[in-house]
Amino acid sequence: MRRADRLFQIIQVLRRSSRPVTADAMAAELETSKRSIYRDIATLMGQRVPIRGEAGIGYVLDGGFDMPPLMLTSDEVEAAVLGAQWVAGRGDPGLARAANDLIAKIAATVPERLRPVIMEPAVSTPPAWQHAVETLDMARVRAAIHAGRKLRLHYADEQGRETQRIIWPCLVGYRETTRLLVGWCETRDDFRTFRTDRVVEADYLDDRYPGRPAALRARWFKLIEAERAKWAAQGISEPCA
Numbered sequence: 001m002r003r004a005d006r007l008f009q010i011i012q013v014l015r016r017s018s019r020p021v022t023a024d025a026m027a028a029e030l031e032t033s034k035r036s037i038y039r040d041i042a043t044l045m046g047q048r049v050p051i052r053g054e055a056g057i058g059y060v061l062d063g064g065f066d067m068p069p070l071m072l073t074s075d076e077v078e079a080a081v082l083g084a085q086w087v088a089g090r091g092d093p094g095l096a097r098a099a100n101d102l103i104a105k106i107a108a109t110v111p112e113r114l115r116p117v118i119m120e121p122a123v124s125t126p127p128a129w130q131h132a133v134e135t136l137d138m139a140r141v142r143a144a145i146h147a148g149r150k151l152r153l154h155y156a157d158e159q160g161r162e163t164q165r166i167i168w169p170c171l172v173g174y175r176e177t178t179r180l181l182v183g184w185c186e187t188r189d190d191f192r193t194f195r196t197d198r199v200v201e202a203d204y205l206d207d208r209y210p211g212r213p214a215a216l217r218a219r220w221f222k223l224i225e226a227e228r229a230k231w232a233a234q235g236i237s238e239p240c241a
Helices: 003-016 023-030 034-046 074-090 093-109 112-119 138-147 213-233
Strands: 051-054 058-061 149-156 162-174 179-185 190-195 199-208
Touching: 003 023, 003 034, 003 058, 023 034, 023 058, 034 051, 074 093, 074 112, 093 112, 093 138, 138 149, 138 162, 138 199, 162 190, 162 213, 179 213, 190 213
Parallel strands: none
Antiparallel strands: 051 058, 149 162, 149 199, 162 179, 179 190
8 A cells, every 4th residue: 555545544443433543543444554553643743634643542533624525446446336326225215315415426426437337337225125105205304314303203103003203303214115203202201113104194394302312323223232242142043023
């Protein structure tokens, strides 16, 4: 790897991490020596890249640092296009359009040598599944999540039994053939997961729920991790939803 490329990759490693990254970890990922990492860090700091830290503890990149857009490697372009293809085939209409627009923008912006990676990709996603008919406006659901606003759902379970719930939506998840809406259910006083194709009707309320959506998601992820640890301790695989 050229030194200029390695300097760029060091910034990328620091940018994606929320915790200090040690020189050992960077040297292992970039397949170089720890001594080279120390020299490169000193070079970047000398160029006024806002890196903080010290040897033996780790380094962090301060927020707000910017770089020229779309300085992407071939693997990064391929990863971005593969992800966008998946969303284009499985996302709601708004996200699907955005994914196709993203692919077009990447193709128009990357250097000529990288365009075959987009126009003639070596990787692809499976064919998109046939979407079930949904009454939910997923764009409005995503907007409610971002705003921390409540939803009232008229929901039918797999036996067709219908209930009404007021939920605090925090995440839209994807399984192989279904979309899931995760939220805190006021009726159950707990987290619940709802298949979006089983929502009969939804009201998008103006009421905000307490706290931030990110904090609610963190609580849910923590609960899921605890359940997985319990299953692993019992020697059983994760139950299917």
